[in-house]
Amino acid sequence: MEGLEGPLLTIITASTPLLLAALGELVTERSGVLNLGVEGMMAVGAVCGFAAANLTGMPMLGVLAAILGGMVIAFLFGLLTLGLVTNQVASGLALTLFGLGLSALIGDAFVGVPGPGMPKLYIPGLSDIPLVGRIFFAQDFMTYLAWALVIAVWYFIFRTRGGLVLRAVGDNHVSAHALGYKVIRVRFLAVLFGGACAGLAGGYLSLVYTPQWTPNMTAGRGWIALALVVFAAWLPGRLVVGALLFGAVSYLALYLQGIGVGIPSQFLSMLPYLTTIVVLVVISRNRTLLRINTPACLGQSFVPDR
Amino acid sequence: MATGAGAVDFPNRPKGEPLLAAIGITKDFATIRANDDINFAIHPGEIHALLGENGAGKSTLVKILYGALQPTGGEIRWKGKPVAIANPAAARALGIGMVFQHFSLFDALTVAENIALALADPPPMNQLRARIEKVSAEYGLPLNPRSVVADLSVGERQRVEIVRCLLQEPQLIIMDEPTSVLTPQEADDLFVTLNRLVAEKKSVLYISHRLEEVKQICHHATILRHGKVVGECDPQQETAARLASLMVGAELRQLQAPAPASPSAPVRLAVDHLSLPRPHAFAIALDDVCLDVRGGEIVSIAGVAGNGQDELFDAISGETRAGTPGAVRIDGAECGRRGVNTRRRLNAAFVPEERLGHGAVPRMKLSSNVVLTRHATREGLVKSGVVNFTGAREVVDRVTQLFDVRKGSPDPEASALSGGNLQKFVVGREFDRKPGVLVVCQPTWGVDAGAATTIRQALIDLARQGAAVLVISQDLDEILEISDRVAVISKGRLSPPVDARGITREGIGLLMGGAHHGEGAAHAH
Incomplete structure (x- = not known):
């Protein structure tokens, strides 16, 4: 049993950024907006978080800066797609490229600088329980935040009026407008929440996962997060399963490389992405589940007639 | 219904200060004036019909009354006081509710969630569900608040719209073409509900193309043409023909329907024991559908929406392939496994519903x-x-x-x-x-009376020139007007076609409810 502790810790750490970013995108997509700029928002969040933590020496300020960084890019996306009614797919792709470039520019001075690191939580007693203790009670606070956020987002979407309005706007924006709901405002808030989560996920990478800054350190995690949202059929609970699965596959790839299995390392690095494709194909077969939960207005622009 | 002194013009009209009055309402869009100096008043406890062709400005006027559009000029008075209706929420706060023509429901949400969205201050979900059950039972509109709207029939969806509107406790209910998607029996149920509302001194603004039902239930009518009010009348004192000519501004042409071709004419479109599994969870499976359409005749398929019409149309047009080549034959050529272009090359033509x-x-x-x-x-x-x-x-x-x-x-x-x-x-x-074979779904959906006559006459002319015409429609008046034979589709099964002469609305209506399978009563409620 002791041998399991290491792998489980790695899996949880690897899945946290995916969970955070996917959760934000889930809320955005529930409002009917498809933001393909997750990767870009994560990169900007990562560099902003690292820079702020490094300059002030305070990791918590880094976390805040990461959230704000993601939100600024999301604001830009909202301005383009909701304010100026540009195509959501094209704008999202452009934003990813822009975010990656911008983050490299901002981060130029920080390459190779050691980061301040984030302290792990330590609860005397609980954290010392064998196996369970280190997994459940000795993570960094952002991991707990991610899990709490899953519950909060689920509660918001399915148990509150705000969540009902969010789903309504994503399902049928014409009707929501006819009933007097502010479609654009709801969508803008959802986009900003998505940006905050993506920024936080980026901050997790540069402050916790590997406490340093390297350009392109998001390494496609934004895209996996996007796939996860579809995998989860826009349900927060299933997001957890998906994130853990991808965390496990990433771990497996590293592990197999480590023990020197006779497969070229490039193939092993492909593993998480191959899994993404396979899972998407499998998920698309269950059409009933997708039909009920897919936001019907996903990716469609809305212009009120006035 | 009030009668008596002061009613110089319209003795049947309920008296009293108008609940709502529109005074000089004008609305300009970029290039056209959709509403031009519109004046009319709705009295408490009356069903007020708003009549007009497509593009006469009815929808624009209704949107202004419901706060979804702002007028360019003019004034709305509510119980005698001028009001500005800034948005639909403001309209609801005044006591104006709306039942939309194209349902404004959210398919992925439950009935209760849909209704909660329209209430300014909804109670907790379990209380709301109880209220929905109570109100829907009171007005004879049975509903399960936990159903997901995507699973409901069109008639049930309209019930959701109406119950949603009633829970806001409005004094004026605007209904935009409420019966256009209902079976005759469902429409009669709706009229019972409307009469109950009127008995409670609520008012209804009723928009419809169907002049017979306007004559049947409305106390007063305002007629629009090209954005202007061209007249008002008591519809119960007028003939349907006169109402129609007021709307169009000219006498309507009568349909010319010469006799159909002889029963020995060749079969040009044949559907032979066509069965198809349902393509997805919300679709209908086709069950052993058989139908012959001869050159020179119009055959209609009646039925409540969602009973397999779309699936049948797709199978005949070639969007969905049938299991066997012989299941669909055009002029004798087996094309059940062929695509839509092959069928078009056989001189068939298809007009889908949407x-x-x-x-x-x-x-x-x-x-x-x-x-x-x-x-x-x-x-x-x-x-x-x-x-x-x-x-x-x-x-x-x-x-x-x-x-x-x-x-x-x-x-x-x-x-x-x-x-x-x-x-x-x-x-x-x-x-x-x-075309030699024409299959058309809902040929006059949302078209005004004049254009509908043109399209129907064209269908008849095409058939009399020797084409086989198959019409899939939910509009019973249309079916009775143009068909030579009528079949009814219910739950993916097609009844044998019957001669259209001598069949009544009620007769078809019973078939539409599924009575030919002996389950009509179970289906209605």
């Missing part, structure tokens, strides 16, 4: 949309892969002239046309091919 997105590509010009249904039919519009757009534009001109398609420019995008005009275009586009 004109925008299925019948026409919204963001393409009309000429390009012409090419889309005949790019592979070897009619000369495409030669060696090169499109003859001049020819396509000539088709647009012909269709425009024949069917009076009204459009802003000679060749606009399909989405720029109003619904009724686009319908005329997609129907006319197929007529222009002079």
Whole structure:
């Protein structure tokens, strides 16, 4: 049993950024907006978080800066797609490229600088329980935040009026407008929440996962997060399963490389992405589940007639 | 119903200070004046009909009353006081509720969630569910608050709309074409509900194309034409023909229907023991459908929406392939396993129900949309892969002239046309091919009385020239007007066609409810 502790810790750490970013995108997509700029928002969040933590020496300020960084890019996306009614797919792709470039520019001075690191939580007693203790009670606070956020987002979407309005706007924006709901405002808030989560996920990478800054350190995690949202059929609970699965596959790839299995390392690095494709194909077969939960207005622009 | 002194003009009209009065309402859009100095008043406890052709300005006026549009000029008075209705929430706060023509429901949400969205201050979900059950039972509109709307029939969806409106406790309920999707029995149930509302001194603004039902239930009517009020009347004192001529501004043409071809005429379209599994969870499986349509006759398929009409249309047009080649035959040629273009080359033509997105590509010009249904039919519009757009534009001109398609420019995008005009275009586009077999779904959906007559006459003329015409429709008046034989589809099964002469609305209505399977009562409630 002791041998399991290491792998489980790695899996949880690897899945946290995916969970955070996917959760934000889930809320955005529930409002009917498809933001393909997750990767870009994560990169900007990562560099902003690292820079702020490094300059002030305070990791918590880094976390805040990461959230704000993601939100600024999301604001830009909202301005383009909701304010100026540009195509959501094209704008999202452009934003990813822009975010990656911008983050490299901002981060130029920080390459190779050691980061301040984030302290792990330590609860005397609980954290010392064998196996369970280190997994459940000795993570960094952002991991707990991610899990709490899953519950909060689920509660918001399915148990509150705000969540009902969010789903309504994503399902049928014409009707929501006819009933007097502010479609654009709801969508803008959802986009900003998505940006905050993506920024936080980026901050997790540069402050916790590997406490340093390297350009392109998001390494496609934004895209996996996007796939996860579809995998989860826009349900927060299933997001957890998906994130853990991808965390496990990433771990497996590293592990197999480590023990020197006779497969070229490039193939092993492909593993998480191959899994993404396979899972998407499998998920698309269950059409009933997708039909009920897919936001019907996903990716469609809305212009009120006035 | 109030009668007596002061009622000089309209003795049947309920008395009292108007609940709502529109005074000089004017609305300008970019190039057109949709409402021009409109004056009318709704009294408490009356069902007030708003009549007019497509594009007469009814929808614009209703949107202004409901706060979804702001008037360019004029004033709305509510119980005698001028009010500004800034948005739908403000309208609801005053006591104005609306039941929309195109349902404004959210498919992925439950009945209770849909209703909660329309309430300003909804109670907790379990209390709301109890209230929904109570109110829906009181007004004879049974509903399960936990059902997901996507699973409901059209009639049930309308019940959701009405219950949603009633829970807001409105004094004025606006209904936009409420019966256009209902069976006659469902419509009668609705009239009972309306009479109950009126008995409670609530008012209804009732928009409909169906003059017979306006005559039956409305106390007063305001008639719009080209954005202006052209008259008001007591519909119970007028004939349907006179109401129609007031709307159109001229006498309506009568349909000319010469006798159908003899029963020995060749079968041009045959559907032979066609069965198909349902393609997805919300669809209907086709169960052993058999039908022959002879040259020279019009056969109609009646039925409540969602009983397999779409699936049957797709199977006949070739969008879905049948299991065996012989399941669909056009002029004797087996084409059950062939695609839509093969069938078009056999001189068949198909007009689907949904004109925008299925019948026409919204963001393409009309000429390009012409090419889309005949790019592979070897009619000369495409030669060696090169499109003859001049020819396509000539088709647009012909269709425009024949069917009076009204459009802003000679060749606009399909989405720029109003619904009724686009319908005329997609129907006319197929007529222009002079098909030997025509299958058309909801040919006059959302088209005004004048245009509907044009389309129906064209269908009859086409049949009398020897074509086989199959009409899938939910409009019983239309079916009775044009058909030679009528079949009814229910839960994916098609009844044997019966002679259309001698059958009544009620007769078809009973069949539509599924009575030919001995389960009519179970289906109705």
